Amino acid sequence: MDQALQHLVNGTVLGGTYALLGIGLTLIFGVMRVVNFTHGELYTFGAYMTYALVSLLQLDFFLSLLLATLLGVALGAAIEVLLLRPLRGADIDSVMLAMIGAALVLQNAAMWAWGGVAKLVPTPFGGTPLVLGPVSVMPLRLFVLGVACALLLGFWLLLERTRAGIAMRATFQDSETASLMGVRVGWVSTATFAIGSGLAAAAGALLGPVFMVSPTMGDLVGLKAFAIVILGGLGNLPGAVIGGFALGYVEEFGGGFVSTEYRDAFGFLLIILVLAIRPQGLVALKERVG
Amino acid sequence: MLRLEDVSVSYGRVAALSGVSLEVRPGELVSLIGANGAGKSTTLKTISGLLRPAAGRITWDGAPIAGLPPGEILRRGIAHCPEGRRVFPHLSVRENLVMGALLRRDSAGIREDLEAMYARFPRLRERAAQAAGTLSGGEQQMLAIARALMSRPRLVMFDEPSLGLAPNLVEQVFEIVQEVRRQGLMVLMVEQNALAALSLCDRAYLLETGRVVRAGTGAELLESSDVREAYLGGRAFAA
Numbered sequence: 001m002d003q004a005l006q007h008l009v010n011g012t013v014l015g016g017t018y019a020l021l022g023i024g025l026t027l028i029f030g031v032m033r034v035v036n037f038t039h040g041e042l043y044t045f046g047a048y049m050t051y052a053l054v055s056l057l058q059l060d061f062f063l064s065l066l067l068a069t070l071l072g073v074a075l076g077a078a079i080e081v082l083l084l085r086p087l088r089g090a091d092i093d094s095v096m097l098a099m100i101g102a103a104l105v106l107q108n109a110a111m112w113a114w115g116g117v118a119k120l121v122p123t124p125f126g127g128t129p130l131v132l133g134p135v136s137v138m139p140l141r142l143f144v145l146g147v148a149c150a151l152l153l154g155f156w157l158l159l160e161r162t163r164a165g166i167a168m169r170a171t172f173q174d175s176e177t178a179s180l181m182g183v184r185v186g187w188v189s190t191a192t193f194a195i196g197s198g199l200a201a202a203a204g205a206l207l208g209p210v211f212m213v214s215p216t217m218g219d220l221v222g223l224k225a226f227a228i229v230i231l232g233g234l235g236n237l238p239g240a241v242i243g244g245f246a247l248g249y250v251e252e253f254g255g256g257f258v259s260t261e262y263r264d265a266f267g268f269l270l271i272i273l274v275l276a277i278r279p280q281g282l283v284a285l286k287e288r289v290g
Numbered sequence: 291m292l293r294l295e296d297v298s299v300s301y302g303r304v305a306a307l308s309g310v311s312l313e314v315r316p317g318e319l320v321s322l323i324g325a326n327g328a329g330k331s332t333t334l335k336t337i338s339g340l341l342r343p344a345a346g347r348i349t350w351d352g353a354p355i356a357g358l359p360p361g362e363i364l365r366r367g368i369a370h371c372p373e374g375r376r377v378f379p380h381l382s383v384r385e386n387l388v389m390g391a392l393l394r395r396d397s398a399g400i401r402e403d404l405e406a407m408y409a410r411f412p413r414l415r416e417r418a419a420q421a422a423g424t425l426s427g428g429e430q431q432m433l434a435i436a437r438a439l440m441s442r443p444r445l446v447m448f449d450e451p452s453l454g455l456a457p458n459l460v461e462q463v464f465e466i467v468q469e470v471r472r473q474g475l476m477v478l479m480v481e482q483n484a485l486a487a488l489s490l491c492d493r494a495y496l497l498e499t500g501r502v503v504r505a506g507t508g509a510e511l512l513e514s515s516d517v518r519e520a521y522l523g524g525r526a527f528a529a
Contacts, residue, residue, distance in 0.1 A: 166385050167392060170378045177376040180338060181441075182361035182393040 002134035007256045013141045015248025016148030017203045022228035022240030024199035030172045030235035031192040037099040039200050040222020041106035046072045046201030047208030048114055051121045061124050065205045072201020073194045080193035110215040118212035144206045151202055227271045233281025242282060291315050292445060297346030299336050306332040307500045319477040321487035323521060324497035330480040331373055334447045338370035339363040365393050369443035373450045375434040379423030383414050386422050386433055390440030407436040428459040435466055445476040452483050464490060484521035488512045
């Protein structure tokens, strides 16, 4: 029982960052119908930027997280303007190939810039775990969960409570009619891709210090982001949050009770099951963005 | 006043409009009638900026507006209530109305107009928090009209407002269109229901394969034999 509680806590921490990755990817698909293969690379980018700012520029850790996320937003905006905008109206295969190419370029750029050796990001959090009854958790991980939840909440408020958010959702649903209301659809696409990329970079910035930072860290994460999105249903924002936590728990409990070696396999097993039994995704909510 | 002079539009190599000229003068309700594919919706989409004319001039209060983005045309006072209602299905009724006022910055005025729309369409108030996709067809049409009015336009274009509605609702929709005109707005309406369109309007244009083939007052077009034959059920109608 104590062990289960511990896994529950660990799974929640992991699930929070997975949810960030998932909503970024599902948002981009929902608005732009773009299958974004660069998502994992933006995660890597966020992690390396945090490393660079903290270790090389000696900036404050928290400021570095914020800056790394903003740099992710900027990189996402650049990808949209330079690569996706000229391809608007192209068929989905061309866009997919272009995105795979961009992912390869980003990954090799990371390899070239930082070398293949994994880096460690120093943090101001101590190494002694907080012990709460039967559960112990590293303060850094609690911080990661807190920030992830704050970002999820902030993003939800942006989408539900602001005019920009309403305009964004309207554009997902019917971009031509949204343009008749005065929405600049091209601008919404750039903003969407930038925000989605920023969320991936934030996830990388948060998890980089927890694990190690390496050029290929985004590979598995990119794949998992797709898994989360498929779990929740493509283009389904609440679904991506639920899918993110579901994947976190399955990996944590599977890894803890069955086998650590197959930790990543449990997530994909879950996806195969979901695709076989409920191909529309775990949650079929009416609030689908796409 | 809105004026189109010799406007041509094509989809790829297919000409959709060839040399269309028409105008809507202050206070007027103008109808565009014609068969499917005659270019009625294309005309509206070109005015609202969704399509770019290949040739010709479009002026609004004397200023050229052809090729401006849809948002800029809306800002200048031309609203387009598109065919098939096109409400945002997963936004609430209230959010749909807010979308109509997206370009406005006067939040007090927007609140006032929301209240006015709810007063005019009590069903929308009852369902303000509900997703627009759950409304009936008639309610969605009311919402689409209200949304177009939320921008405080001077000219409203209605594309097939009666399409797919039950007869009693069709009547209601035409009443609303007339009400809009009585408030001093200009109206440009595309309608399949030629009899209704011609009876309501001040003037009308008949489009055939992308050209204006007849223009005149509603009464004149109602009297003309080719309009009767083609769009009003032939001679039997006259009897």
